[in-house]
Amino acid sequence: MITGKMKVTDVVKAYPEAVELFNDFHIDYCCGGKDELEKALQQLGIESKSFIEVLNKKIVNQPHKSNKGHVLAVERLAEMDIPVLIDYIIDTHHSKERVLLAEIDELINKVLLVHYEHHQSQLVPLHRLFSDLRKELQEHFAKEEKLIFPFMKNSFTESKSTGFVKELEDEHEGAGNLMKEITACTNDFTPPEDGCASYRMVFQKLEELVKDVYIHIFTENSLLFPKYEGGIGQ
Ligand SMILES: [Fe+2]
Ligand SMILES: [Fe+2]
Known part of the structure; x- marks a missing residue:
């Protein structure tokens, strides 16, 4: 209940x-x-x-x-050991989101150019918000994959550091705020009536990206980090 x-x-x-x-x-x-x-x-x-x-x-x-x-x-994720869960996050979420970011990046430039005249009030802020999100996520994934995740996989209970968990959580919050702004800016991913196929595709892929990042952040904040801090799965 x-x-x-x-x-x-x-x-x-x-x-x-x-x-x-x-x-x-x-x-x-x-x-x-x-x-x-x-x-x-x-x-x-x-x-x-x-x-x-x-x-x-x-x-x-x-x-x-x-x-x-x-x-x-x-249930399956909650039972995974830390190294397995980390590999799952990279293979499932980082990979998928990298592809979506690249696809949207290309499409949104095209849509901005074609629809600038009639939809600049929506497309200019959306282009900026998406660019900020792309930059933040790409840098965040690099930090996780090259620095923090290898440390989490290899550290023993005595050498645990929780400082970077807070750092990652803060970055998640920054991305979460940008995604809320993107959701508002796109009217909940509803394209305008005169939006072309590419316009609709940008909105559809943005929605897919946002939903995936939400589950991704939930998996890290609520499953991986508590597991690491609690010393389970080491
Ligand atoms: Fe991640
Ligand atoms: Fe993360």
Whole structure:
């Protein structure tokens, strides 16, 4: 049973299929996931009692309708040792997001040029936000892959350092804020009526990227880092 006092991140750990509803209502389960669900809902102006009722009805009380793939994935990730989980994060999320960043980068330049005249008020800020996100994510992935993840894989309990966990969490928060701005700037990834196929493709790929990064950050903040700090899986 889901209650308002549960942390958002704990709701996702216990009921991963809540992610879809959380995405629809912009409930932050990665960077802001440490907040209680009730507080997160209040901040968004959502009436918490009825929302939690719907959540329980849809997810907890109808498990046969739940997305089993999600459930199994989170259970499987939670059981992985740190080196295996790190390899999974790189192979699954870093690789996919690098491809999406490159594809969007090329497409968004094309769309900016073609639709500048009528849609500059949306496309110019979107181009800037995406460029900032791309730069931050690429640098963040390099830091994780070349510096922090090798250290996490090889360190023993005595030589643990938690300073860089905070550093990565802060960077996740920065990326999370940019993604919220991108979501608002694209009207929830809804292209304009006169948007061409490339315009629609940019929005579709941006949405795919944002959803993947949310799950990626959740996996690091809520599964990998607590496992590392707790010394489990060493
Ligand atoms: Fe990562
Ligand atoms: Fe990260």
